Amino acid sequence: MSYLKFEKALMTNLQESLPKEILRTNRSGAYSCSSIVDCNTRKYHGLFVIPVPELDDENHVLLSSLDCSVIQHGAAFNLGLHKYQGNNYSPMGHKYIQSFDCDKVPTTTYRVGGVILRKEVVFQHHENRLLIRYTLDDAHSATTLQFRPFLAFRSVRQFTHENSVANKDYTEVENGIRTCMYPGYPDLYMQFSRKVKFVFQPDWYRGIEYPKEQERGYASNEDLYVPGYFEVPIRKGESIVFAASTTENKVRTLKPLFQQELDERAPRDNFFHCLINAAHQFHVEDKNGEKYILAGYPWFKARARDTFIALPGLTLSIEETEFFEAVMKTAEKGLREFMEEKPLTVKLYELNQPDVPLWAIWCIQQYAKEEGEERCAKKYGQLVWDILSYISDGKHPNLLVADNGLVKTDGSERAVTWMNSTANGRPVVPRTGYIVEFNALWYNALCFGAKLAQEAHHDDIADILNQKAGKAKDAFLATFVNKFGYLFDYVDGDKQDWSVRPNMIFPAAFDYSPLSQEQKKNIIDICTKELLTPKGLRSLSPKSSGYNPMYVGPQAQRDYAYHQGTAWPWLFGFYVEACLKLYKRTRLSFIERQMVGYEDEMFCHCVGTLPELFDGNPPFHGRGAISFAANVAEILRALEQLEKYKY
Template identity: 55%
Template structure:
C-alpha cells in the first residue's frame, strides 16, 4: 500500500485536494509543482518551471498545464481543471479521479465510464524535462486522447495577460512541435513516443485564477496561451509518453528514459524515505563539477546560511559523505573569495552575513564526527584560515571584542541573523550587538578549533584558542544568563533583550556549551514551556505583546508575524539535540512525539516534504516556502541523532 495515497473521496473534495500539492525537481533548479487535483493554485506552480540564466536570476513558468481529454464515440471527457472568476472550476476533471498516490512518482488514476487511465508524472534528473506516461488500463471501445498545452513563458513571480507580442508560430519536430512565445526564451519542445496529429488553433484562455494567491492578498489572475492541441488513438494496455523540454529529444528512447528515472527514485514508503527523497530535491548542479543546495521551493536560490545549516542533514544524516565533500568543495572557493575580498561569483547569495562562517565551522565539525579518520587533513587548513580571519577582525560585520572575547555585529540597519524579515528596508527584529546564537556558535567554534589544533600538534594555535575559550566561557554566562534562568536574545551596551526566543537553544545543543548543566536544563525548560509548538519552535513567546501566531493579514502584518510567533521546524533539530544532551535516553519519548506530529505533515501542504514555517497555534497551517531545505535536513539530522541514543543505557540527567 502506498504511504502517500488519496482516495476518490478526498480527491473530489476540492476543499481538501486544492490545498495539497506535489513537487518534482531536477538538479538544475527546475521543478514541476501543482495540486494533487491537477489545478494550479499559485502563480509559482506549473508543469515546467525553470531558470533562464541568460534572462535573469529567477525561475520562469514555461508550461503551466496540460489538459487531457478522453474521446469515445464522439463524447468528450475533459480531465483538466482550472479556476475562473466567480468560484467557477472548469472543466471539472477532478470528478473522474479514482485515486492519487505518490510512491515512486505521482500517479493519478482516472475512471471515465468504462475507461480506466493511469497518468504518471516524472521530472528528469539530468535535464529540464517533464515526462508524463499515460497507460490505458481498460477500455471497451476505441479511444482517442487529446492533449491541450497551456503556456505562460513568464517569471514565476509575475502573471501574464493576453497581448499581441506573442509569437504564435510553431515548427514540426519529431513526433511533436516546438514553440516559443517571446524572443529571448528557450524553445519549448512538446514530443510523444508516437506520432500525434497536431491541430493548430491558437487562443488565449482568459481569467484563470490562483486561489492561494487570492487568499494571500497577492495578484492572482492571468491569461494563458494555447497554441492548439494534439490527438492520437490509444489502445488498451498501450503506453503514451509526453515529453516537455527545452531541448529536442529522441522520441524512440522516451520509454527507456522514463524507466531509467523510475529506477533512481527513492520510494516514499515511510516518513524517513519522504524526508530523504525531499532532501535530494534541494541539490543544485549548475555545472558538472559544482554542487550546492537550494534553500527551498518555490522561490529560493542558494543562500549561504541555509546551505551550511542544511548540509549535514542533507548528506551526513543520509550516509552521503561524498555529497558533503562535493558541496563543501564547491563552496570553499566562494568563501575564500569573500574572505580575500575578491569579486564574488554570486552563486551563493548572502555570503557576507556575519554568522555564515560560524555555521561553516559547525558543518565541518559534524563532518569530522561522521568521518573522523580523513577529516583532519582535508579541511584543517581551511578551518584555521576561518578562525584567524575572524580573530583578526577582518570580517566587515563580525568583530571580536578583545576584552570579552565575544563577537558582536551591527544589525540596526540590516538583518544580520536568520531572523531576516524586513519592512521598509529595515529589520523587523533589529538584533544587534552580542547575539546569543552567534556567541554560542563562536564558543563552539573555538573549542572545535582547539581540538583540531591539539590533534595536529599545533602548539601555538592550541594555546591561542585555549586562552580565548577561557575568556568567552566566563563572559558568555555573565553577558547572557539572567536571573529568570534563560538567556537574553541579544545584548548591546546597557540594553538586554528579554524576549524569550529560540536562539538560546544553540547554547545547549552545540557540542561545546559555555553553560553549566543546571543552566542548560533551565534554558531547555523555558524553550519547552514557552516555545515548543506542534510543527516547530516558536520564534517568540506567546507571553510577548508582539506575539503573532498566524501568518495572515496584510503583507506588512505577515512580514511582522514572520519572526514574532511563527513556528520553525528546522529548530527541532537543535531542540532535540539539546534535549537529548540534557536528558539522554529518557528524552526520546518527547522527541518521538515531535516526529509523530511532523509525520502528519507528510500529507499536508506539499506532500512528502516540510514547509518553511507553520502557524504556532491551531490549525498549524504550513506557510512560506512549501519545501524548505533547513526544515527537511534538520529533521533528518534529528532522526539520526535519536537513533544513536536508542542504544544508550538508561540514565538520568546527572543534574
C-alpha cells in the same frame, strides 16, 4: 496500500485536495509543481519550470499545464482543472479522479465511464526534460486522447496576459512541435512517443486565477496561451509518453527513458524515505559542475546560512558524505573569495551575513563527528583556522571581536540574523550588538578549531584558540545569563532583550557550550514550556510582548508575524540534540511522540516534505515555502540522533 495515497473522496473535494501540493525537481534548478488535482494555485506553479540564465537569475514557467481529454463515441471528457475569476472551476476534471498515489512517482488514476486512464510524471534528473506516461488500463470501445498545452513563458514572479507580441509560430518536429513565445527564451519541444496529429487552434484562456496569491495579498490573475491540441488514438493496455523539454527528443527513446527514470526512483513508503526523497530535491548541480543546496521551493535560492545549517542533515545523516564534500567544495570556494574580497564566482547568496562563517565551522564540525577528526583536520582544518583568523583579525565587515572576547554585530538598520524579516526597510526584530547564537557559535568554533589543531599537532594554534575560548566563555555567562535562568536574546550596550526566543537553545545543544548542566536544564525547560509545539519551536514565547503567531494576510502583515511566534521545525533538531545530551535515554519516548507532528505533514501542504514554517497556535497550519531544506535536514538529523541513543 501505498504510504502516500489519496482516495477519490478526498481528491474530488477541492477544499481538501487543492491545499495539497506536489513537487518534482531535476536537481539542476528546474521543477514541476502543482496541487495534487493538477490545478495551479500559485504563480510559482507549473508543469515545466526551468531556470533561463540568459534572461535572469529566476525560474521561468514555460509550460503551465497540459489538459488531457478522453474522447469516446465523439464525446470529450476533459480531465483538466483551472480556477477562473469569480470562484469558477473548469473543466472540473477532478471529478473523474479515482486515486492519487506518489509512492515512487506522482500517479493519478482517472475513471471516465468504462475508461481507466493512468498518468505518471517524472522529471529527468539533471536534464530539462519532463516525462508523462499515459496508460489506458481499461476501455470497452475506441478511445482517443487529446492534449491542450497551456503556455506561459514568464518568470515565476510575474504574470502573462493576452498580447500581440507573443510569437504564435511553431515548427513541426518528430511526433510533436517546438515553439517559443518570446525572444531570449529557449524553444519548448512537446513530443510524444508515437505519431500524433497537431491541430493549430491558437487561443488565449483568460482570467485564470491563483488563490494562493490572493491569500498573500498579491495580484492573482493571468491569461495563458494555448496554441492548439494534439490528438492520438490509444488502445487498451497501451502507454504513450509525452515529453516537454528544451532540446529535441529522440522519440523512440521516450518509453525506455521513462522506465529508466522510474526504476531509479526510491519508494516513499514511510516517513524516513519521504524525508530522504525531499532531501534529494534540494540538490542542485549547475552547468559548471558546482553543487549547491537550494534553501527551499518554490522561490528560494542557494543561501549560505541555510546551506551550512541544512547540509549535515541532508547528507551526513543519510550517509551521503560524497555530496557533503561536493557542496563544501563549492562553499569553501565562495567563503575564500569573500574573505579575500574577490568577485564571487559561485552562486551562493548572502555570504556577507556575519554568522555565515560560524555556521560553516559548525557544519564542518558535524562532518568531523561522522568521518573522524583526523580526516576532518586534513580536509577542512585550514579553512576553519583561516575563518577564525579572519574574524579575530577584524577583517569581517560586520562581525567584530570585542575586548571581552565576544563577537558583536550591527543589526540595527539591516537584518543580519536568521530572523531576517523587514518592514518599511527596517528589521522587524532589530537584533544587534551581542547576539546569543552568534556568540554560542563563536565559542563552539574556537573550541572546535583548537581540537582540530591538536589533532594536526599545531599546538601553538590550539593554545591561542583555547585562550580566546576561555575569555569568551566568561563574557558569555556574564552577558547573557539572566536572573530568571534563561538567556537574553541579544544585548546592545545597556539594552538587554528579555524576549523568550528559541535562539538560546543553540548554546544548550552545541558540543562546546559555555553553559553548565544546570543552566542548560533551565533553558530546555523554558523552551519546552513556552516554545515547543508539535511543529517546532516558536520564534517567540506567547508570554513575550509582540507575540503574533498567525502567518497570514498581505505581505506586511506576514512580515510582522514571520519571527514573532511562528513555529520552525529546524529549531526542533537542536532542541532534540540539547535534550538527548542532557537527559540521555530518559527523553527518547517524549521526543518520539513529538515526531508524530512532523510525520503528519507528509500528507499535508506539499506531500512528502516539510514547509518553511507553521502558525504558532493550533491547528498549526503550514505556511510559507512549500518545501524547506533546513526543516527536512534537522528532522533527519533528529531521527539520526534518536537512533544513536536507542542502540
